Amino acid sequence: MKLAPALLLICTACAQAPTKEMELAAIRVASARKAGAGIYAPELLREADEALASARSQIAGGSRNYRPAIRTAAFACIRADEARSYALDGRRKPSADAERLIREVEALLDLTRSRGASSRFPEIMSAMEARLEAQRASLAEGRPETSREMGLLTKAGLLELDRKLR
DSSP: OTHHHHHHHHHHHHHSOOHHHHHHHHHHHHHHHHHTHHHHOHHHHHHHHHHHHHHHHHHHTOOSOOHHHHHHHHHHHHHHHHHHHHHHHHHHHHHHHHHHHHHHHHHHHHHHHHTTHHHHOHHHHHHHHHHHHHHHHHHHTTOHHHHHHHHHHHHHHHHHHHHHHO
C-alpha cells in the first residue's frame, strides 16, 4: 500500500497544466534566439521551436495527461540550451580570430622593424602601424569581422614588405 500515495502524487502532479515548464521552455527558446541561434544554430533553434509548439498543442488538446507535454517542453529546453551555446561559441570565434590576427600583425611589425623597414620604408611602416591601431579599435568597438578583414590586409602587406627586405 506504500505505492498508492506515490501514485496519487504523480497523478495529482499531472492533473494541472505544466505552466512553469512551458514558461521555462519559452524563456529558453527566446534566450537562444536572442543569443543569435538563428544564425549560428538554426537547426537546433528550429527543433526547440517545434518542440515548444508541440508541447503547447499537447496541452491545448484537452487531455488531462500532461506527461507528454512536460517531456516535450523539456526537450525544447535542451535544444534551446544547445542552440544558445552554439550561438555564443559562434559569436566568440570572430573575436578570437581577430585577436589572433592582431598578434600576428604585431609579430610581423616587430620582424620587419628588426630588418630595417622603419628606415627603408618609413611611410609603409607608418601605414601598417596605423592599420594595426584601426584593427584594434574595430575589435574594441565590437566589430570583429572588420578587425579580421583589416588584419588580413595588414598581414598581407607586411609579408610583401618582408619579401622586399630580404
